[in-house]
Amino acid sequence: MKVILAGYNIDATIIDRAKAGEDVSALPLTPETVSVAYARISRDPSPVTELRQKSIDDVEAARRSARAIVFEMNHQSVAEHATFNFDILDITRLCVEHLEWHRLCSYTEKSQRYQELFGDYYIPKELEGEGKELFVKAMEDQNKMYAKAYPILLDHFKAKYPHMTEKKRDLRMIEGYAKEDARYAVGLATKAQLGFSANARNLEYLIRSLRANPLDEVRNLGDEFFRLAGAVAPSLILLTDPIEYEKEFGRKLDESHFQKTRPEAIWRVDGLLDCCARVRADFPSSGDVKLVDWTRDADRATIQAILHSHSLAPAETCQTVAGELIESGKAKEFVRDFLTHANPWEAATREFEAADFTFEVVLSAACYGQMKRHRMSTQLIQEYDTLLGYTFPPSVIEVGLEDEFRGNYERTSEAYLELANIHREAAQYVLTNGHRRRMIIKANARELYHISRLREDAHAQWDIRNVSADMLALAREKAPLTLMLAWGKDKFSEKKNELFNQP
Numbered sequence: 001m002k003v004i005l006a007g008y009n010i011d012a013t014i015i016d017r018a019k020a021g022e023d024v025s026a027l028p029l030t031p032e033t034v035s036v037a038y039a040r041i042s043r044d045p046s047p048v049t050e051l052r053q054k055s056i057d058d059v060e061a062a063r064r065s066a067r068a069i070v071f072e073m074n075h076q077s078v079a080e081h082a083t084f085n086f087d088i089l090d091i092t093r094l095c096v097e098h099l100e101w102h103r104l105c106s107y108t109e110k111s112q113r114y115q116e117l118f119g120d121y122y123i124p125k126e127l128e129g130e131g132k133e134l135f136v137k138a139m140e141d142q143n144k145m146y147a148k149a150y151p152i153l154l155d156h157f158k159a160k161y162p163h164m165t166e167k168k169r170d171l172r173m174i175e176g177y178a179k180e181d182a183r184y185a186v187g188l189a190t191k192a193q194l195g196f197s198a199n200a201r202n203l204e205y206l207i208r209s210l211r212a213n214p215l216d217e218v219r220n221l222g223d224e225f226f227r228l229a230g231a232v233a234p235s236l237i238l239l240t241d242p243i244e245y246e247k248e249f250g251r252k253l254d255e256s257h258f259q260k261t262r263p264e265a266i267w268r269v270d271g272l273l274d275c276c277a278r279v280r281a282d283f284p285s286s287g288d289v290k291l292v293d294w295t296r297d298a299d300r301a302t303i304q305a306i307l308h309s310h311s312l313a314p315a316e317t318c319q320t321v322a323g324e325l326i327e328s329g330k331a332k333e334f335v336r337d338f339l340t341h342a343n344p345w346e347a348a349t350r351e352f353e354a355a356d357f358t359f360e361v362v363l364s365a366a367c368y369g370q371m372k373r374h375r376m377s378t379q380l381i382q383e384y385d386t387l388l389g390y391t392f393p394p395s396v397i398e399v400g401l402e403d404e405f406r407g408n409y410e411r412t413s414e415a416y417l418e419l420a421n422i423h424r425e426a427a428q429y430v431l432t433n434g435h436r437r438r439m440i441i442k443a444n445a446r447e448l449y450h451i452s453r454l455r456e457d458a459h460a461q462w463d464i465r466n467v468s469a470d471m472l473a474l475a476r477e478k479a480p481l482t483l484m485l486a487w488g489k490d491k492f493s494e495k496k497n498e499l500f501n502q503p
């Protein structure tokens with residue numbers, strides 16, 4: 001893995017001086033001066049432009065202030081004014097999962113849909129000894145499966161969509177279909193690259209958490225962020241340093257810092273496992289999605305929120321009026337009017353945050369890789385579970401490769417179970433994009449609008465399109481008015497016309 005500090009913000013007056021030909025190498029080329037100047041706004045009446053200059057003139061004093069304000073006074077949000085960009089090369093898909101677990105950051109990643117894979121994988125340090133042979137064999141077999149499937153799937157899509165074989169752009173699309181389906185064969189040790197941006201507050205927290213991870217690769221990533229960002233902004237990336245941490249809190253910075261729960265305690269809950277066999281599913285479900293909780297009376301809650309933010313009436317009145325609108329049959333017209341200017345590019349308004357939905361989804365690693373990017377939701381995951389079966393791309397079945405894919409999945413599961421005896425967490429590197437896990441996603445209707453627009457859309461990958469269509473179908477049943485325009489971008493105009501042409 002290679003991590004490169006690609007950028008960070010420095011005071012624009014320094015940039016202007018450099019552009020004017022001045023040698024600025026002795027000036028503080030760090031985002032700390034901006035953060036500290038903003039932090040001083042709270043108590044110092046000087047204009048902020050002067051505060052910025054003061055920080056530039058005495059960067060050591062600025063660093064002392066940053067430390068005092070951010071850590072001693074706990075005014076951590078000022079560290080958000082410092083931003084860093086990183087290039088990350090040769091990182092595994094599994095390590096990307098650990099990185100992207102952190103929601104308040106920005107990521108753009110190599111797509112296995114748009115780029116062909118050439119068998120680049122990482123051998124985890126934890127499995128370098130006795131597990132190495134088995135691991136390498138599994139990786140090689142998976143990559144052979146990919147290499148065999150890709151041209152077959154490409155021919156299949158060319159035959160299926162002959163009108164898309166002439167223009168370069170269309171052909172690239174077809175190649176994308178084949179790549180995105182062939183990649184279900186390969187493992188989470190496959191290498192990726194991404195651009196990553198974070199502010200100093202998030203970066204510091206993320207470094208602490210990465211450095212306490214059981215996987216060597218993930219810990220290395222944390223160390224690299226610390227080395228690179230800590231050198232530029234030592235007063236903001238401070239408490240990721242074990243020595244400073246111990247000085248500040250009087251205890252060691254180690255894995256226990258992140259063990260806020262006791263995983264073993266769960267096994268003491270009587271009957272949890274027995275219960276799995278006894279309880280039959282009674283949550284509403286569609287495909288691999290269950291709706292496990294939702295705001296009762298969700299439409300009333302949305303209408304109540306709309307009334308409240310567009311009037312001077314108190315919440316009780318809005319609740320009563322919302323109920324009356326529903327009983328009188330006028331609620332649909334009311335919500336429709338409110339959505340008159342809705343379009344497929346702009347977010348639904350905040351009032352749609354009044355209705356919440358919680359789903360349990362069984363999804364493939366390929367699908368999880370996409371769903372985890374929806375940051376405005378609460379997501380909880382279980383480990384991948386070989387007992388949950390595998391996801392087969394429909395095209396793989398159509399070309400008759402289902403049995404070979406199943407063999408690849410099953411051999412991988414066997415290798416995983418064996419490798420787990422050596423190192424449970426590192427064994428996950430071997431699992432493929434077709435292995436599955438359970439995930440809880442809690443999202444409000446505003447975020448569901450967004451998920452639906454992007455992921456129910458024809459451009460979306462089929463796996464996440466199916467999952468989001470199931471999520472939306474279940475939510476629409478509970479909140480038909482709130483979600484009346486939550487559709488993929490491609491269907492939006494048609495659905496809106498239908499709605500507005502109704503009497």
Ligand SMILES: Cc1cc2nc3c(=O)[nH]c(=O)nc-3n(C[C@H](O)[C@H](O)[C@H](O)COP(=O)(O)OP(=O)(O)OC[C@H]3O[C@@H](n4cnc5c(N)ncnc54)[C@H](O)[C@@H]3O)c2cc1C
Nearest residue numbers: 104105106107108109110111373374375376450454459460
């Ligand atoms: C067809 C398609 C192809 C894609 N291809 C790729 C790809 O090749 N590589 C890749 O890396 N990703 C890809 N993505 C993922 C995409 O870039 C988004 O990460 C993902 O769809 C999540 O959506 P989102 O970022 O809009 O918002 P969410 O995280 O769902 O958040 C909802 C909204 O909140 C706001 N928001 C959330 N976080 C922030 C923030 N930090 N700053 C500002 N606003 C914020 C935005 O308005 C956002 O729209 C693809 C997505 C689609 C639909």
